[in-house]
Amino acid sequence: MSASKPLRGRAALSNPANRFSPTHQELDAETEFDDGEVTDRIATVQIEERPKTIISRNSSPDVPFEQSINPYRGCEHGCIYCFARPSHAYWDLSPGLDFETHIICKTHAAEQLEKELRGKNYRCTPITLGANTDPYQPLEQQRRTTRELLEVMLRFRQPVTIITKGALITRDLDLLAELARQQLCSVMISMTTLDPQLKRTLEPRAAGPRTRLAAIRDLTDAGVPVGVLVAPLIPMINDRELEAIVKASADAGARSAGYIFIRLPHEVKDLFREWLDHHYPDRAEHVMSLIRQSRGGQEYASRFGTRMRGEGAFANLIEQRFRLALNRYGLGQRDRLQLRTDLFSVPPQTGDQLALFS
Structure with missing residues (x-):
């Protein structure tokens, strides 16, 4: 499925066959275009899945958490750069437009979380919401x-970190x-750009930059510790905004920042x-050249230790600029706030012997 112009509200221009599929689809050549966009919108399809487990475990040295939950597979935000796109291939769906329009929704997620938190071998460490999709x-x-999951976490006093670019938070x-009052919660807001026009093409259904900054203020005013992720940083696209994003985030109340x-x-x-x-089109090859220079000559390198930051002269310059910006605007490195795990407690439920004495 391939469009020569973008679909309204979608970032991907095509729906390539996933790497496991022997067949692919093509967009109808009769599709009409209007003002540079396809007139027809692609409706979002909700696919329900009842998971057998809800908490995923992680052992990557590049990721600062051991446990995560993703309530959805695929993401309507449609960020063209999303590293989670290839995961849709495991569901016989395309990492292209399918990733933005066919969303797998985990049903009974809160019920499953409660079951796992009550497990006799469960060891409490913070759970991250939004490790892959928002x-x-x-x-x-x-x-x-997501709200139902948070309700369970509050009852169990389970610490949680959240990564999002959605103002719905x-x-x-x-x-x-x-949760924050009990030192059980922190939030990272992803800030990619301060330019609304760039946002509309890069991540079409995500909240706008002003709305995200307002969310940082609201969270901070409510006592929730908030950090910012400048993610992703793209050469010749948004790298020039690095210092401005850090400053705007600090002004909004963020206490820390990181970048990817x-x-x-x-x-x-x-x-x-x-x-x-x-x-x-005028800078596409230059952008890709800088990416290759920062990935050892490749367009992607998955090595631990460098995959999040890149390497080489350009990547090193970005790191230096980032550190200077943190110092200038009084922010710390990406928040490593120590959330409390000692408060975790399994509440009684109907049928528990303890309920007889309550």
Whole structure:
């Protein structure tokens, strides 16, 4: 499935066959275009899945958490650079438009989380919501899966960290404020750009930059510790905004910041290059050249220790600029706030012997 112009509200220009599939689809050549966009919108398809487990475990030295939960597979935000796109191939779906339009929603997630937290071998460490796809993407407004997970975590006093670019997070300020009061919660807001026009093509259904900054203020005012991720940092696209993003985030109340150099695993390389060729044809090759220079001559390198930051002269310059910006605007490195695990407690339930004495 391939479009010569972008679909309204979508970032990917094509729907390439996933790397496990022997067949592929092509967009109908009769599709009409209007004002540079396809007139027809692609509706979001919700696919329900009842997971047998909800908590994923991680042992990567590049990731500062051991446990995570992703309430959704795929993401309506549609960020063209998303490193999670290739995971859709495991569901016989494309990492392209399918990733943005076919969202797998985990049903009974809160029920499954409670079951796992009650497990006799469960060891309490912080759980990250949004490690791969955003827990506050648009579908969350109606499905409320993330909110239900937070309600369980508050009852168990389970520490949680959240990574999002969705302003919907402010809906749950009541839960987050109470978790934060007990030192059980921190939030990282992903800030990619301060330019609304760039945001519209790069991550079409994510919250705008002003809205994200407002979310940082609201969370901070509610007592929730907030940091910012400048992610991803893309050469010749948003790298010039690095200092401005750090300053704006600090002014909004963020207490820390981190950054991630763009990652282009598997199908993401071609999807991103297609996006570049359409939106920035004059600099597309220069962008890719700087990425290759920062990846040992490749468009992607998965080595631990360098995959998040890159290497070489350009990547080193970015790191120096970032450190100077942190010092200038009074922010620390990406928040390593120590959340409390000693408060974790399994609440009694119907049928427990303890309930007889309550």
